[in-house]
Amino acid sequence: MNDIKPAVEVRAVSRTFGGRKGASVTALESVDLSVAPGEFVSLIGPSGCGKSTLLRLIADLDTPTSGELSVFGKPARQARVDQDYGIAFQQAGLLPWKTVTGNIELPLALHGAGRSERRARVSELLELIGLTDFAGHYPDQLSGGMQQRVAIARALAESPKLLLMDEPFGALDEMTRERMQNELVRICAETQAAVVFVTHSIPEAVFLSDRVVVMSPRPGRITDVIDVSLGGPAERDDSLREDEAFFRGVAKVREALHGVPVAGARGVDTR
Numbered sequence: 001m002n003d004i005k006p007a008v009e010v011r012a013v014s015r016t017f018g019g020r021k022g023a024s025v026t027a028l029e030s031v032d033l034s035v036a037p038g039e040f041v042s043l044i045g046p047s048g049c050g051k052s053t054l055l056r057l058i059a060d061l062d063t064p065t066s067g068e069l070s071v072f073g074k075p076a077r078q079a080r081v082d083q084d085y086g087i088a089f090q091q092a093g094l095l096p097w098k099t100v101t102g103n104i105e106l107p108l109a110l111h112g113a114g115r116s117e118r119r120a121r122v123s124e125l126l127e128l129i130g131l132t133d134f135a136g137h138y139p140d141q142l143s144g145g146m147q148q149r150v151a152i153a154r155a156l157a158e159s160p161k162l163l164l165m166d167e168p169f170g171a172l173d174e175m176t177r178e179r180m181q182n183e184l185v186r187i188c189a190e191t192q193a194a195v196v197f198v199t200h201s202i203p204e205a206v207f208l209s210d211r212v213v214v215m216s217p218r219p220g221r222i223t224d225v226i227d228v229s230l231g232g233p234a235e236r237d238d239s240l241r242e243d244e245a246f247f248r249g250v251a252k253v254r255e256a257l258h259g260v261p262v263a264g265a266r267g268v269d270t271r
């Protein structure tokens, strides 16, 4: 009857890295997390708590020491083969010798889409990210924010229902960053994609997310999952950044990060 599969399901996942001379690092220990289709979940926590490791495991760029991960009900490996998700990292990672169009259409070209299909999709994506006039530009002719938008368009090229983003706005100035957050809210509403988003910024996590997953290091664990959803895209504009509800969300996540018990934090997902 109810066969809606979670976008991401992480069950009892641990990842230990072997170090030199027998020393090992438990990057993740017994992590459980479920992300619903269309849901926006941020991972936040101090350096070394395993955020990137968790994202890499979901993306099948690494394999867990124990536990299981699935993406839309498939093993992570199969989801990667089937291109069920798009990835965007802190560095836009564009090919400098290709134009904006060439970069965005790359995944489509790699998977055999014909020229006219590619061009039609690229023009939709350029419109989505507001860079139609820059189709023929090269990455070094664009600002950091524009490059990051191109990277997001590339991640969206194959219409994935899941986006995995590791500090995609980390290198941007504050104003550009906020603009990009506004755009991401809009893009997610339009594409209905679920997002797993790694960030160091509490306001960014609160502004963007339905839930914020708080992690702690050594060993990397989930210590809190906080519902912060501040409404649909229509409500999430710049005025929200000065709203009481936004400040309450920020305070809640900050308290959780600093280990103070949070009254009313729901959905704690620890073992």
Ligand SMILES: Nc1ncnc2c1ncn2[C@@H]1O[C@H](COP(=O)(O)OP(=O)(O)OP(=O)(O)O)[C@@H](O)[C@H]1O
Binding pocket: 017, 018, 025, 026, 027, 045, 046, 047, 048, 049, 050, 051, 052, 053, 054, 220
């Ligand atoms: N390939 C690897 N080999 C050995 N240790 C690793 C490897 N990748 C990650 N680690 C270790 O695992 C732990 C978690 O690292 P991870 O990069 O996931 O943390 P993070 O929360 O994303 O940190 P940051 O916020 O600084 O990016 C760290 O102690 C790190 O040194």
